[in-house]
Amino acid sequence: MEMNMLTREEIIEVLAPYNLWGGREWKAVMREKYISSIEKRLPHGAVALIGTRRSGKTTLARLFLMRSVEAGNSPDATLYVNLEDPRFSPYLKPELLEEIFSAYRTYVYSGRDPIVVLDEVQNVPGWERWVRKVLDLGEARVIVTGSTSSLLRSELSTLLTGRVLPIEVFSLSFEEFLAFRGFSGDIKSILGKKRRVEALLREYLEFGGFPQVVLTEDESLRGELLRELFEGVVLRDIAYRHGFRDARTVKIVAELALSRFSSLVSVSRLRNELAGIVGRKVSPNFVDAVLDAMDEAYLSFRVPVLSPKVKDAMRYPKKLYAIDTGIANIVGIRFTENVGRLAENAVARHLRQRFGEVYYYRGKREVDFIVKEGTEVTRAIQVSWDIDESWDREVEGLVEAAKTFGLMEGTIITGWKSCEEKIGGIAVKCIPLWRFLLSLDTNPQPSRPHRP
Known part of the structure; x- marks a missing residue:
């Protein structure tokens, strides 16, 4: 596959500062109901966290990765991808997702059942095709986040029907x-x-x-x-x-x-x-x-x-x-x-x-x-x-x-x-x-x- 704009080494350089295996630590107040909801649904398919910007989708996904590490998984078995990083912006297409995943599997983790978070996935046209492939092959568990409810319509109602479980994320309730x-x-x-x-x-x-x-x-x-x-x-x-x-x-x-x-x-x-x-x-x-x-x-x-x-x-x-x-x-x-x-x-x-x-x-x-x-x-x-x-x-x-x-x-x-x-x-x-x-x-x- 031709991907001359970013090498796999360059992809890892972009990914590392965002990830637990790159030394990143995340601190935030736990929103336990959402974390439990993700935990319950992820074994049955991919999870889509959908809601307005700044409602906490990214934080929830990151906290879930931390929770998985606290439960005994290796930090290397987690991958967080910020699809709004400007270094990715010229190349937003499904092929980029495949290259990111291949770079991660080559340089970071080659074991079984990694958890992959694709943050603001709506920035990648055709993202659902790549997620469908990963799910069909059992290559990873996947969490996607998005700031548009269109993720609940055409994308999830065609290729991913029944494969992705959406959760709407709101700003804080009064509780x-x-x-x-x-x-x-x-x-x-x-x-x-x-x-x-x-x-x-x-x-x-x-x-x-x-x-x-x-x-x-x-x-x-x-x-x-x-x-x-x-x-x-x-x-x-x-x-x-x-x-x-x-x-x-x-x-x-x-x-x-x-x-x-x-x-x-x-x-x-x-x-x-x-x-x-x-x-x-x-x-x-x-x-x-x-x-x-x-x-x-x-x-x-x-x-x-x-x-x-x-x-x-x-x-x-x-x-x-x-x-x-x-x-x-x-x-x-x-x-x-x-x-x-x-x-x-x-x-x-x-x-x-x-x-x-x-x-x-x-x-x-x-x-x-x-x-x-x-x-x-x-x-x-x-x-x-x-x-x-x-x-x-x-x-x-x-x-x-x-x-x-x-x-x-x-x-x-x-x-x-x-x-x-x-x-x-x-x-x-x-x-x-x-x-x-x-x-x-x-x-x-x-x-x-x-x-x-």
Whole structure:
């Protein structure tokens, strides 16, 4: 095979500083649920860690390699490949993966069953063909990471159907955030520190859960990190990857959309606002394509209406949420004016992580979230930071939705209030946001593949 751009010796020189066998050590707070999830799935095929940049995919993959060494495997039996290293960038094709693996097998490890991590694998067109070959021949166990949900569609739905088990990686949940801040244990043990937890909740709503941001003490620097993250996703994972020519206009669409987080987002309204800003006509198809790309890059996600009528699903716009409240804040209005919407966004992200698909309900009143598990509706949820000001409206919608979907209860997520009342035959429960975010099991779930 002709590979005159990098020799195998040069490949090892690139790889060594990243790897345990090259003397690299990795230190990070353990996210045990994800590590356990990888450990459980890897014997049954390759594992794909998919999520937005800086959510912790790379760290998780590295920690898993360290865990395997701690369990008795040789450091030489692990290989981490950073496919965003600029020395690889001119040669990103499946042949490069084969040369990297051959160089590793020649100079580092020729034994059985190595673990190979391909970080940001979407940078290599046709990567799935090489992974399929390795799996078919039993040459290695493979973990891939990617910052685009397209890995859940065409790549995994063709050559790798049933061979790769995807896990979506999110920024820190509130439970993980507390662990990063030194809190652990169940809700009973946390109750004695309730005021401190409530203060940390406000911090979590304002700055979000990206690990690097959480571990940064300087608030102004946190803002800079979030801004840099936002712009990096827009430029690299949206504008460049999808071939949009005008990155500035793409960024404006993203900012306009995210400034409306926790709200219905209309493509036609966004198009009109964008046209006023850029001073020219804008195609609604362009705006819609950018919104799709934002979802694919895990910058945002949208929630559709749940209705048995197809025309309702097509007529009503989707609600848009940021993948992390820190991202919502960096492009939105100030935190003190925004806390109710941030609380709703935090609930949306929590439900999205736990259940995958989430909806809203629109009847006489709107209900923020309807959860389906399989074909069955299991939860109806409202979010109201100050429930005393909106009790009648929230309850009316919740009771209507519960009766529509045959539920016996509905939940209102509040700033601080707890309550339980029977209204119209429906049990209405109020749960403070901090408690709700700690109450639902958020073990990493196998992602539900999007339809191609």
